[in-house]
Amino acid sequence: MTSQTRPDGDDSVRTLPAVQGNAVPGNNVGSVRPVPHKPKVQAAPVGRRLPLPALLVMALMGFILIATETMPAGLLPQIAAGLNVAEGTAGQLVSAYALGTVVLTIPAIALTRGMRRKPVFLVGILGFLLANTVAAFSADIVLTLAVRFAAGAFSGLLWGMLAGYARRITAPELAGRALAIASIGTPLGLALGTPLGSWLGSTFDWRWSFWALTGLAILTLVLAWLLVPDAPGQSAETQIPMVKVFAIPGVSVILVVIFAWMLAHNTVYTYIASYLRSANIPLGVDVALVVFGVSALVGIWITGALIDRAPRLLVLASLSVFLTAGVIFFLGAHSLVAVLIALILWGVAFGGAAPQLQTAISEASGENADVANSLLGVAFNVAIFFAGVLGAVLISSFDGMVLPILMIGLAATALVIAFTARHAAFPAHK
Template structure:
């Protein structure tokens, strides 16, 4: 039997059966499982467009975490308690959790570039109002809206980056588009805090607004358009969750990100317990710089050995927890642990987004919105869990939590290689 395949107008493959040379060829249509992509211009990475997406990711992360470093200044500026000012972070996360899935479901069939631009402009407007606002209720409302636009952008960026890239380079493209995440954590939050502390907290929001304007212009000029999901391939949200592998990947990301965010949020408590001469700002810079190494490694290997890469990253993350605990009173050991932690975490986003995109096929945007919700639920849970732990114990409990959750995620990823984490793409 010989066969040849070519996509037809229905998104199907015609299988040409020529088993009998004397008989006529028969055709049979079967559904395509692979994600339909916009035809790439060439076999090279669309680097300018991917860097624009990375810049947007930087803005999203910086906007989400920046108020945590400015709570006293925001509280004084709005004449409220610090605890109330802290709800700016909670309102943002709540907007992401509540509205991400409906927003993605509403827009998944639309052209990608217009949706991307609307998301950027909505985010820009929310930050602008926050910079102007003198009322805490209005500020909380626009933070909630910013979280919703953030969820829309996070949910679509992975699929968008893959649609404008040749299939064999999709993983690498996603790694480049994800560079903004560690940069936002390592540089965006400290720079925003410095700017707000040196001048006024509103300047931090104005800076984010300026960056959003720049991103909108660059997106308009440099990012190509791509089609949305075909209507006939759209399935209900619950069925996306039930796709083999999707729920497993969500469980891995929740365990992994719960461990990461608990340690990241309360790293100051750990450093106090370790009693070493290392400031939080320096620790986070070391972590962020190491995360860039992790993204570089991920970009080089993700299209070749995605499952092995996830296992190695989780193993390095677990090792970092062990070094944090065993070498707590050694500056050198803690610095090594910070490097291992950053390298392991740096590639986590593209690794998991690639896995869930491959598992969900044409429903990748919806699946990635579920991933974003899982990430933000982990952030919320980390804040609560970490507060309980450091109140009942001390900062040394955080590495133990890191070890336990990393081991859990590693076991799940190891046993789910068929459905969730294929050995090869």
């Protein structure tokens, strides 16, 4: 028996049988003819440590994406005055961004899923940077809406690829933790990015908020160029039609859970001011959102510590805590302490939602993880769109106390679906 080290850098030993009488010119004894072996091509060898600098760059990009999406909502009067339009028209900057994400994410991912990851990542950042730069200059509402639509499209591309990219550059046993680190920008964007953008735009000028986002995007582009390793795209032989990704066992179930969970979250988050007014407690919206955001950081830390060991249990626990927060919001509405506890539980439960759901859909879809994660991004944004409409209808017909009732109902639905989907979607054994 003869052993040979694989040429792709894998230190496992490959044993080849000796071939008796194998003709080799000038040699009368039996010899070994090595079996041809094509090296595995991968620009960034996966080590046993987390590629922390690269993951933090991805987290920074996530922070920028969330801050860009939500920032105009806190500056509608200033933007409306600056563009000489009504506040309702200025509010369409948020809708245009979401529409770009919903409409163009899936085609963008389908077009790029076979390409190497780093060039796609850099192009996505550059496109996003240019869209924010034009928005900062623009004095025309039509142009501003157009570039917000484009920014949403680039956002969808980046969200769709980041989960798979983070997993590709990380050892499999650390993939969940890597995804949790790469996703930390989401709660940070909600907790810090949106309030800071609103403060900057209110204190100076709303265009300064866009300029700040442009500066951060430039920094991210440079850091991505220097620190993020390349990785291959999806091989052609594993690519299946986009429609068939829905049929992969578990994918459609996970998307239903995402939609129900995010619809509940975004409806309450968007109209939290209405709930606080109905509760009649001395708690401002800004303080409530900071409590939520800080708690979300705790949630993502817990997720990072446990997701590689107990992903199913983590999803069920998060949904249960989210449901409990809704119950406390309803039953303890007139108690400041109770509402603060509910805010903390809500933040902890939601903080790890993105990496938990991205891990679940990535595991279920395998090689088609980029496409599946683009569907996840679309489900998120469709939920955001419907949350705005549904919340507006509810609070115009009832008071803010209807919001925790909606939260309870949708959370319970998502929990039951996740609990019963123990095979492909949220398997009992990883």
